[in-house]
Amino acid sequence: MSKPLETDSFLGNFGRTFITAFQTVGAMTLLQLRIFRSLLAVKNFDYDESVTQLFKVGVRSLPVVVATATFVGALMVIASGNFVRATGATTLIGWAAGTAVFSEVGPVLIGLMFSGRVGANNTAELGTMVVTNQVDALRVLGIDPIGYLIVPRFIAMIVMLFLLTAIGDLFALAGGSVACRAVLGIDMRIYWLGILDSNLLSEFIMGLVKAIFFGGAVGIVSCHWGLQVTGGARGVGRAVNDSVVTSAIAIFVVNFFITVLWT
Amino acid sequence: MKRLWETIRSPFQLLGRTIALLPSARKSHRKILESMYSIGNQSLVFIALTLAFLGLILVYQGAYQALKVLPDLTPVGPVFIGTMVRVFGPTIVALMLATRVGAGIAAETGSMTVTDQIEAMKVTNADPVEYLVVPRFIASIIMMIVLWVFGVLVAVAAGTLIGTLRFGIQLRTFLSLSGTTMSDVWVALFKCVIFGAAIPILAADSGFKATGGSEGVGWATTNAVVHSLFTVILLDFLISSIAYRFGW
Amino acid sequence: MIEYVNVTKQFGPLTVLDGINLTIKDGEITYVIGSSGTGKSVLVKHAVGLLRPDAGRILIDKIDTTNFNEQQWNQIRMRYALVFQHPTLFDSMSLVDNVALPIRKHQKVSKPAAKKSAMEYLERVGMATKADLMPSDVGPGERKRVSIARALTLSPDCAILDEPTTGLDVVASKNIDEMISELSKSLGKTVIVVSHDLRSIFSVADRIIFLYKGEIRLDGSPSAFRASDDPVVRQFVSGEASGPMET
Numbered sequence: 001m002s003k004p005l006e007t008d009s010f011l012g013n014f015g016r017t018f019i020t021a022f023q024t025v026g027a028m029t030l031l032q033l034r035i036f037r038s039l040l041a042v043k044n045f046d047y048d049e050s051v052t053q054l055f056k057v058g059v060r061s062l063p064v065v066v067a068t069a070t071f072v073g074a075l076m077v078i079a080s081g082n083f084v085r086a087t088g089a090t091t092l093i094g095w096a097a098g099t100a101v102f103s104e105v106g107p108v109l110i111g112l113m114f115s116g117r118v119g120a121n122n123t124a125e126l127g128t129m130v131v132t133n134q135v136d137a138l139r140v141l142g143i144d145p146i147g148y149l150i151v152p153r154f155i156a157m158i159v160m161l162f163l164l165t166a167i168g169d170l171f172a173l174a175g176g177s178v179a180c181r182a183v184l185g186i187d188m189r190i191y192w193l194g195i196l197d198s199n200l201l202s203e204f205i206m207g208l209v210k211a212i213f214f215g216g217a218v219g220i221v222s223c224h225w226g227l228q229v230t231g232g233a234r235g236v237g238r239a240v241n242d243s244v245v246t247s248a249i250a251i252f253v254v255n256f257f258i259t260v261l262w263t
Numbered sequence: 264m265k266r267l268w269e270t271i272r273s274p275f276q277l278l279g280r281t282i283a284l285l286p287s288a289r290k291s292h293r294k295i296l297e298s299m300y301s302i303g304n305q306s307l308v309f310i311a312l313t314l315a316f317l318g319l320i321l322v323y324q325g326a327y328q329a330l331k332v333l334p335d336l337t338p339v340g341p342v343f344i345g346t347m348v349r350v351f352g353p354t355i356v357a358l359m360l361a362t363r364v365g366a367g368i369a370a371e372t373g374s375m376t377v378t379d380q381i382e383a384m385k386v387t388n389a390d391p392v393e394y395l396v397v398p399r400f401i402a403s404i405i406m407m408i409v410l411w412v413f414g415v416l417v418a419v420a421a422g423t424l425i426g427t428l429r430f431g432i433q434l435r436t437f438l439s440l441s442g443t444t445m446s447d448v449w450v451a452l453f454k455c456v457i458f459g460a461a462i463p464i465l466a467a468d469s470g471f472k473a474t475g476g477s478e479g480v481g482w483a484t485t486n487a488v489v490h491s492l493f494t495v496i497l498l499d500f501l502i503s504s505i506a507y508r509f510g511w
Numbered sequence: 512m513i514e515y516v517n518v519t520k521q522f523g524p525l526t527v528l529d530g531i532n533l534t535i536k537d538g539e540i541t542y543v544i545g546s547s548g549t550g551k552s553v554l555v556k557h558a559v560g561l562l563r564p565d566a567g568r569i570l571i572d573k574i575d576t577t578n579f580n581e582q583q584w585n586q587i588r589m590r591y592a593l594v595f596q597h598p599t600l601f602d603s604m605s606l607v608d609n610v611a612l613p614i615r616k617h618q619k620v621s622k623p624a625a626k627k628s629a630m631e632y633l634e635r636v637g638m639a640t641k642a643d644l645m646p647s648d649v650g651p652g653e654r655k656r657v658s659i660a661r662a663l664t665l666s667p668d669c670a671i672l673d674e675p676t677t678g679l680d681v682v683a684s685k686n687i688d689e690m691i692s693e694l695s696k697s698l699g700k701t702v703i704v705v706s707h708d709l710r711s712i713f714s715v716a717d718r719i720i721f722l723y724k725g726e727i728r729l730d731g732s733p734s735a736f737r738a739s740d741d742p743v744v745r746q747f748v749s750g751e752a753s754g755p756m757e758t
Contacts, residue, residue, distance in 0.1 A: 046616075048615070048622060129601075132599065132602070133595055133597060133599045134599055134600075134601055134602070136561065136595070136599065137595060137599035137601070137658075139561070139585075139588070140559060140561070140588055140592070140593045140595070141588070141592075141612075141613045141616075141661070141662070141665065142585045142586075142588045142589045142665065143612070143613060144585070148616070
């Protein structure tokens with residue numbers, strides 16, 4: 001690090017964070033380009049490894065995502081509870097829960113959970129491989145690390161988060177219906193009717209589109225931080241930390257832009 | 264099944280020991296303040312960014328749906344602020360804290376564990392829980408409350424911007440506290456304390472269980488994040504349900 | 512054939528290679544020796560493009576590699592296989608899967624076919640019985656042998672082994688020495704070995720290159736080394752702790 005970046009003043013820290021942020025975004029863009037270039041060379045696509053990764057990612061994250069989604073759905077219903085109690089508009093419960101879950105809360109919270117479960121794990125795996133020279137070993141064997149390591153994981157994460165969000169959304173609704181009856185004391189039929197009455201197809205699809213972009217984001221972010229690890233065990237820990245933080249920011253930012261563009 | 268029980272039991276044990284050691288914290292003012300500073304420093308920008316976008320999206324969606332269904336924009340501001348204070352504030356800030364600070368604590372304690380520094384502490388009669396966990400525990404609870412306030416302010420500021428500029432809501436109509444009650448604040452504070460307590464315990468617990476070099480530290484950090492995220496949501500559900508039932 | 516032309520490499524203030532001129536001849540066993548940290552690994556890493564020279568050029572089979580991109584280096588790496596000093600087996604897969612991976616990727620065969628082929632390579636290094644174990648289940652000597660097997664799947668013209676016997680007991684070391692000998696004598700391959708294992712050096716090498724302070728101190732046959740009256744060379748050969756050598 002050159003001298004100018006070593007200030008400890010508040011403004012200095014702020015400035016350094018900014019510069020680091022730009023560098024990180026730049027590096028991730030480069031990685032994304034390399035991934036796309038690798039994908040374009042279709043004959044080199046590692047089908048076997050992609051399938052392996054799909055299974056790993058899916059099996060690892062399904063239980064946790066489903067559990068999270070269920071409770072999140074319940075939470076949404078309880079949160080709307082006060083409002084409904086105040087206005088007496090019980091029939092709106094289904095609509096409120098449905099919209100919230102499909103369009104915002106579902107994709108974002110499932111995405112955050114996914115970033116924790118899969119993204120962090122991915123960064124740790126790749127980071128450990130870098131630190132133990134396994135990535136260099138691949139290069140020396142003439143195997144392109146991007147094509148073999150990164151692309152399959154990237155694809156697997158997009159596909160899996162898409163599926164998980166779809167499944168998770170449904171579990172969230174289910175959790176909401178139980179909370180509706182158990183906590184709010186409202187008949188479940190009113191809840192489900194409310195959902196079916198409102199045409200939520202557009203929200204559902206928007207949520208899935210978000211999931212695709214979130215999956216891609218978690219993929220790029222986790223792979224980037226994994227590949228740039230230096231410094232042994234501490235470096236891997238730091239990289240995992242950076243990875244989940246960056247993913248979270250990316251999810252919130254992308255979420256906003258997709259919502260605005262879609263509506 | 265046995266592993267599940269062990270996973271649940273171990274953080275509670277750590278929690279118990281931490282609480283038991285709280286009185287000794289009186290002499291570690293400095294460490295607590297250091298921890299607080301560190302947590303704040305690490306998370307400020309991160310929470311500002313994420314909560315700003317959260318505020319933007321909540322108001323955007325809220326106003327959009329209100330226009331579609333009601334069509335009246337007056338409740339948007341008050342409902343937004345009320346839900347921010349009571350629901351999204353504590354929860355989202357806690358989730359962000361879990362990823363930033365939880366991962367950080369797990370990485371630190373994890374690498375100390377795999378490099379045998381924890382063993383070294385025990386051997387020289389220094390209790391790792393007293394030195395490492397207790398200060399962070401207290402700091403985390405305090406900072407959780409601070410960051411909740413900060414986060415809510417940022418989100419409301421961002422929400423106000425988009426509410427007034429994009430949807431043309433009057434500032435006075437928007438920035439109304441009519442949707443927020445005192446009990447909202449109390450419930451939120453309670454959530455902050457609970458979340459603030461849970462995160463460092465889960466993180467340190469994962470860290471202490473790390474084995475095996477960089478792979479172990481990576482695993483510990485992942486574990487900490489996943490457990491913290493899930494626990495926050497679970498606790499949130501429990502607290503919210505009870506609060507609702509009691510009409511708080 | 513690998514030619515180093517005036518190659519210089521610096522890491523920060525430290526000049527590790529200083530104007531190295533060297534030609535590795537085909538078909539021989541060349542040992543690059545010197546005490547730890549004198550740049551032996553750095554030297555051989557240049558041969559496969561893992562490091563690039565700060566000054567000078569590297570010619571492989573008379574072609575200047577200065578502006579090679581990663582893809583062109585990949586072609587080279589198929590013919591000049593490097594085996595790292597520290598175990599770099601992929602620890603998430605079994606020994607046989609480790610060896611099968613490059614077969615599957617380069618020969619575009621299915622997983623089962625690659626596995627069968629991999630078993631043959633494992634036989635050659637005497638590790639076939641432990642094929643399904645994980646790298647963490649076997650000792651460092653055995654892991655070394657498997658990494659060599661894995662490198663051999665590329666059917667390279669030249670094998671570059673970075674400190675293959677370091678950290679191994681005498682029996683395991685002798686095994687590796689025999690393998691090196693066989694690679695050259697029976698299979699006609701060029702072998703470059705980085706080492707500071709004196710016993711191995713003097714039993715197997717055709718030619719020895721002694722790196723000291725970034726330069727080639729001596730380049731010749733084992734007997735030339737034994738006969739040298741350069742005090743630094745004498746100290747290295749005798750393994751004495753004291754003397755003119757700076758480490």
